Amino acid sequence: MSDIYFKLVNTPFGKTAAQSLGLPAPVPLKRLRRADQPFTEGNVLVGAGNGGKAITTIGSVLSASAATLYRASGKATLEDSSKAGDKAQALDLASYTKAEFSALVFDATGLKDPEDLRALYDFFHPVIKKLGMNARVLIVGKDPATCRKASQAAAQQALEGFIRSVGKETGKKGATANLLWMAPNAEKQLESSLRFFLSARSAYVSGQAVRIGKAADAPTVNPVAPLTGKVALVTGASRGIGASIAQTLARDGATVIGLDIEPAMDELEKVIHAINGKALSCDITAKEAPAKIADFVEQHFGGVDLLIHNAGITRDKTLGNMPEHFWDMTIAVNLSAEEHINDELMARELLRKGGRIVCISSISGIAGNFGQTNYSAAKSGVIGYVEAMARQVRNGITINAVAPGFIETRMTAAMPITLREAGRRMNSLSQGGQPVDVAETIAWFCNPASGGVNGNVVRVCGQSLIGK
Numbered sequence: 001m002s003d004i005y006f007k008l009v010n011t012p013f014g015k016t017a018a019q020s021l022g023l024p025a026p027v028p029l030k031r032l033r034r035a036d037q038p039f040t041e042g043n044v045l046v047g048a049g050n051g052g053k054a055i056t057t058i059g060s061v062l063s064a065s066a067a068t069l070y071r072a073s074g075k076a077t078l079e080d081s082s083k084a085g086d087k088a089q090a091l092d093l094a095s096y097t098k099a100e101f102s103a104l105v106f107d108a109t110g111l112k113d114p115e116d117l118r119a120l121y122d123f124f125h126p127v128i129k130k131l132g133m134n135a136r137v138l139i140v141g142k143d144p145a146t147c148r149k150a151s152q153a154a155a156q157q158a159l160e161g162f163i164r165s166v167g168k169e170t171g172k173k174g175a176t177a178n179l180l181w182m183a184p185n186a187e188k189q190l191e192s193s194l195r196f197f198l199s200a201r202s203a204y205v206s207g208q209a210v211r212i213g214k215a216a217d218a219p220t221v222n223p224v225a226p227l228t229g230k231v232a233l234v235t236g237a238s239r240g241i242g243a244s245i246a247q248t249l250a251r252d253g254a255t256v257i258g259l260d261i262e263p264a265m266d267e268l269e270k271v272i273h274a275i276n277g278k279a280l281s282c283d284i285t286a287k288e289a290p291a292k293i294a295d296f297v298e299q300h301f302g303g304v305d306l307l308i309h310n311a312g313i314t315r316d317k318t319l320g321n322m323p324e325h326f327w328d329m330t331i332a333v334n335l336s337a338e339e340h341i342n343d344e345l346m347a348r349e350l351l352r353k354g355g356r357i358v359c360i361s362s363i364s365g366i367a368g369n370f371g372q373t374n375y376s377a378a379k380s381g382v383i384g385y386v387e388a389m390a391r392q393v394r395n396g397i398t399i400n401a402v403a404p405g406f407i408e409t410r411m412t413a414a415m416p417i418t419l420r421e422a423g424r425r426m427n428s429l430s431q432g433g434q435p436v437d438v439a440e441t442i443a444w445f446c447n448p449a450s451g452g453v454n455g456n457v458v459r460v461c462g463q464s465l466i467g468k
């Protein structure tokens, strides 16, 4: 459904009217146009608080990019910025007045106590007003759960409040702000996440703290087709977010099995035919579904690498008015079916080494929603399932979830207009997301180099005001 307010505000008259009335003025987000587009361009400034462990990796990843790289200098708290490498030109922050930045990247892993937080002010204060449209702010910190000293955990946890506030201050420029909390010695696992969060692929992801753990390896992948040779199964692939996931994974090189219910077969065939995939008719809640899916995967490909549990339904009613079958169906499609399918595929060893499982939660699963006790319970359950499974998976397999906010699909087009408008505007970017925003986040989880990203729930919500 088209966002008429968004279109109006992006006309010269609408922009002026919105400004004078103090109304939200969402700017168009820059999304990926071509698969071979550089992950970042323009002027990128990097910095590190003293003792930073990630700055060398950040410097080398960015040195290989299309960006003009600068490193912060001139402040005692930022001396370790020099470890960003020779390709980064020193830039004295005290006297900086020049061009805009497309990204500000800061290594905060060395911050040991609240006094060290001064480095954040020293790095960001002189340049934050120079952030360009659609720019990126990215901080790498140390996972507070791995800090032995309380003062260090305090400093590292502080990064979350900081980044979330920066996201709110800079969202009006279509800019995002995110945080990577790295486990000790997990520097090798950073690259795929640095690339994702600095790129146009993460246009609608803001205010997120992602944990990056250690993993056996981080293979070098072709950034244009990182999923080459992989087989993906996407449930609910005939339309909306599922169709976009199928297209995005195929763009990245995967062979896609698209699954949907029998009445959606015509739509599914069209989507799947265009990407040379295979279509499977199946109701995921049917008793025989796990075995049917496993047989299909085994027969056609001998196994599967990427399992994307996208199919979902809503059956909204306040609890007192909710019929029994609304409750049962919503829990079955959104939650139980995923577990049964995973169990079958893993028991038959059809999920390959280095496999990826991705589940779809929702902001309703984080914050709850009026009339959605069934849906919110199911989507909260998805989070519990993902977090518990992340501790159990072996063989380089990861499991993560996305929690979409307001995404422009048939599901949200069916909402009453007042709720729809509120959903669109109540986030730092003042607009709804597109199905591709969810799909790009899933493609990042699926990247072979994202083995350190496990057990995360990443919101794709433009930093919605709703929920944590």
Ligand code: NAI
Binding pocket: 235, 236, 237, 238, 239, 240, 241, 242, 259, 260, 261, 264, 282, 283, 284, 285, 310, 311, 312, 313, 333, 360, 361, 362, 363, 403, 404, 405, 406, 407, 408, 409, 410, 411, 412
């Ligand atoms: P949609 O309603 O457009 O698509 C859902 C797909 O799942 C359909 O193709 C449908 O046929 C399929 N499906 C439903 N029941 C099935 C079953 N028993 N077996 C197999 N396939 C089945 O939904 P949309 O908006 O694309 O959502 C996709 C996912 O994202 C869902 O899990 C939804 O809960 C979640 N989500 C969507 C949000 C949004 O703003 N659109 C927000 C938060 C979460």
